[in-house]
Amino acid sequence: MNSQSKKLEDTPLSVLDLVPILQNKSASDSFKNSLNLARHVEKLGFTRYWMAEHHNMAGIASSATSVLIGYIANGTFKIRVGSGGIMLPNHAPLIVAEQFGTLESLYPGRIDLGLGRAPGSDQQTAIALRRDLRGNVEDFPQHVTELLKYLGPVDPAARVRAVPGEGTNVPIWLLGSSTYGAHLAAHLGLPYAFASHFAPASLHAALKVYRENFRPSETLEQPYAMACVNVVAADSDNEANKLATSLYTSFLNVIRGTANPMLPPVESMDDLWDTSEKYAVQQMLRYSFIGSKATVQEEMQAFLDETQVDELMISTGIYEQSARLHSYELLAELGVLEKATFLK
Template sequence: MTMPTKKLADIPVSVLDLVPILDGKTAADSFKNTVDLARNVEGWGFTRYWMAEHHNMAGIASSATVVLIGHVAGATSKIRVGSGGIMLPNHAPLVVAEQFGTLATLYPGRIDLGLGRAPGTDQLTSMALRRDLRGSVDDFPQNVVELKNYLGPVDPTARVRAVPGEGSNVPIWILGSSTFGAQLAGILGLPYAFASHFAPTQLQAALKTYRESFQSIGELKEPYAIACVNVIAADSDEEALHLSTSLYQSFLNVVRGTAKPMQPPVKSMEGLWDASERYAVQQMLRYSFVGSATTVQTELQQFLDETGVDEIMVGTNVYDHAARVHSYELLAPLFKKADQ
């Protein structure tokens, strides 16, 4: 099937913020930076601002994702704010429905609920979060349907109701890095977001599976897919490459299983990683677009040509906050502005 040609200017652009904790800084600094970034990208016409649930990670401050969504939504006025995502195995569906029903009541028409089936942490931390591991990722489809029902039309006869939550119809997104979530999103007629910013391998297969399995059984009449990628834009290719070394160091720590705050950029990664580590990091970060606005535009357009996605979500992991904000500023003119 030949996909219609799209230009970057035809599709929306959004933000994934992992709320990084910087080396030498605190979580409080991270939260201030998040609010500042959200306000800036809102002004530049970005469509949505998502934060992700991670636990027991020294470099990520978004563990209480729901609290931060409310904080950012309260500090902005138009941009959609949501989760990319809530790791559903860690939570009872009713609790999530009540939380997002509350957010949607406070900020009508602005809240997104992205759901993932991984725990977003290690097994020991999963135990600490849930107290037991009787539930599993295999329960994910059933839990998604249960949650969807809690947020759906009001049913006065239901024995268990989400208050607030019922009737809110908060948009639910399925997040994934494999064909499993893609098929589930298609079968349930939900929008889909793929985590190609760190798990690129099955992107094309997942998009194909999603589009082929999509059933128009709800409000969404056609499949709608987001791909999340890494972008570091700067005034020159050289500056962007320098800034990107913080991202590479972060993923080197992931490969090594070491937990550290985000590190400042370095002159070169040579000497910091061996050949196998370099290969592993570069494979994870295959969909990373680093350079001047012109360079990034060319590479992102090629990515859009290859995938035909309906929206691109951008993670920009840069140590210097001003440089991080500037990266999004350079990106904004390339995309369609949100209808705000």
């Protein structure tokens, strides 16, 4: 480790909640669990609580992301609440500006707007979501610029204005799982969040692109990068490894193209996947830190040494709510409490 390496105890931690629907449970149950978790991590000192837009997935309840952000923000007091992210090709930029301008007006200084260019669904569902079938992901840079304008300084001469929205300056993050978003975030001088919790292959290349091409803006003088990783922490390595089987079966659904609810942990995965499926899941979950507090601390510090990211976002694919809460408690004991200095 060189003298410039970041230390885990000085690195802010945030939360990505995929709002999983559990086996034999309802979406309503998932929402209650999310609010319970948000209140819990707020007390522990975590920085942000983000939810991602997904559609047509029986195991994920976060399709109406902006509605859920309002629900979580209303039930908490100080933690930043946002999207990780809103899939912009599915929405008119003006609608997104009005929604997040409304959220910022209701919960000032607490709303983040993370933007992605994937549909957050399969192709058939993406077509069903589109307001304009002629639009596609290649319009993303134009739509981001349009959205920045809507949420920026008030322009009384503008023919179209976001009300509420204009003048709120809701912080916009660009999300990515490849180098595409890194180029755009660098060009626009925006903070960048990488989805290394499911797409690890391009992480280092994307961070390099972002940092080397970053242009200072009114938002940021220096690049600010966040990476999302999976963490399953428990009182022992054995317990964490068992809890993590729910995470494995969830990603096995992704590999198989199924969308089942999250399953309880099992003693062994051997009868649930074949060799090729195991390899595929392990590749997707390369940046998953599973074990006791000591084990997770060592692995997360190694990840920081590798990436030098400014913030870590944690996704915890645990079935039992009590074990999920305890995993975040163990992370908080590492000393990462209210350390964020960017956009807070």
